[in-house]
Amino acid sequence: MSVVLHIGLPKTGTTYLQEWLKLNKDKLRQSGVAVLSSAAAHRLAAASLTDSSLSNRADVVAIERDCTLPQAVKEVQDDVGHVRVVSSEYFFHCEPSDVRVTMDALGVSVSSIICYVRRQDRVCASGYAQEVKALGLAKRIADYGEVSYEPLLDWNHLYEKWETAFPSATIIFENFESCVANDTLVKTFRASIGATGVETFGLPERVNESLSAHLTEFARILNEKRSVYDLDRLMDIQGRTKLPPFAFDQATTQLFETIYLPTNQLLAKRFPLKFEEYCTSGWRPNGIDMTDRLDAEQQADILFRYVSRD
Template sequence: MIGIIHMGAAKTGSSTLQEFFHLNRERLRDAGVFYPRSPGAKQHGLLAESCIDPAREPEREAAERRNREFRESFAREMERDAGGMRHLLVSSELFHARLWNAGEVEKLKALLEPWCSSWRIVFYMRRQDRYAASLHSTYLRRGGESDAILDVLNPHHFDYGGILAMWSGVFGSGALLPRVFERDALAGGDIVADFIEASGLPLALDGCARPPDRNAALSADAQWFLREFNRRRPRSVDAMSDGETLLRRNIAAFLESRCAGAPALPTRDAARAFYAGYRASNADVARRWFGRDALFDESFDDYPDVAADAAPDAMDITAPLLRELAANSLWLDEDRRKRLANAKSTPALLAILAGYLEECDPALAQRLRDAVPD
């Protein structure tokens, strides 16, 4: 089989591609392309995680057990279901984000080699300042508290020349198919059509199910609210607990549906300075892989001269969020949920909630009363 690896990066349409592969799994199979389920129904994060050096795992024994179980499950699925297939397609932005050295990439190759004899590896690159700015919302969704939009936790993610060199050293330069993630650079301005063209997938788009447009960008106000929420969470809260994860997911979903819009951006000077650190490396990538001098469009006109610093009225977001969370809460009976739904004003809503919380959390009830607008 030909191994087709979509390695990301994040914030380059990866979720849209993975949803497309998932929706069209049977059409892919009819075309001789196997998109496995055992690494993840939509995206193959377990495949990437299984290749991470155990020394980097905080719970080494648990990680090794998870990886062993995954490899056994993956091998069973391949032996049972991949017979007669001509292509193996795997997709995860974690291939880019989590595999940091050649040894980890070599593990991925070794894991797939029993079934694959050649490779096509598609990697989408977004201009570094735009990539970092887009990652800021993800950082906030995960509990981040900083308002430094261009802070990066792992510079490895942005060194495209180093990434291409590392993967080329393992799979061979002929296997790498780097692409620029800019609308004008994509085939038909469409990430799905571009991937099919780049990878050589034997699939016609006509008749394929297409995922809905994914536009869940958080507005600057929503980002501010999420950052302030994170800063005020008690330090005793376990950020990895199921309850905390569910709460963050519900808040993010609410903000995406009610507060989508233009995100906060760094200033034009800050974006230029950030990008300048990668310009020389990008030029090397452009010459090596594309036969030109510049990798990206280098306009910075979409950034403001001065950063906006006005905070929204927090209650405009808080009151409907509390209503939404309470309406879906299992600890409120139907009558109480109806009372909340029928509250005609923010003060009325907060007063009702404070009354419900009085017995179980008097301190929180008092904080709600204190927050009632005059």
């Protein structure tokens, strides 16, 4: 049995691609590509988590409750004769060697490993905004302290770990931001899973969109006050208002550059013409950080839009 692993990094279109797989599972299956359900894919990833701080998280416990490992294994084994696409953001948090143990126990051969990456400051900024939006985070950026090296954000190191664990697999790293800018996210993913010639449906809209800089700060303030609010209403405001995205300030962005530019250069050598902007100095934010900068008038304007149903 052969599988393609999509190790979805946070905020790199993972949910979007999983929704695309779900929408097109019948068409893909007809071409010999089977899509493992999200529940089963997440369960296989959860089985490979060895860090108790992660495996005991509420979301992981819910995954284990909703889909047992035998159920996930059965779904893998039912698709005889198909290449199986297994997509889960939880693989990113696993040690590749532990994933190898899980796959070997299932008698599964990993043919390809797909990973989309973003510039490190942007993926962290987007992750912060997501935690404010979805997890009730109230922490300020300054409270995190100075930026320091994090192995999980070292994309070249990430490549090396998966290459070591799966030496026979084809490892594909893609530039998420370039794919979005060129509208090639689905195109590159289709090619990676062997479905280039398959006629598929497109998704009608963005999935799991982040709040803008102003609305992220508005939501953070509400989280700080432990106020319950309607997230859908904030997203509706966002859809009606042109506001800049959330991003770290220039000083913080510069710290990320100093730390990760050298290792990004190593990754760029592995994948020519894909990551040049990640390994070129002069990084700039693509948005703003409104933490503690949302004045009373701006708060009042957002509140007015929030309570208004026009």
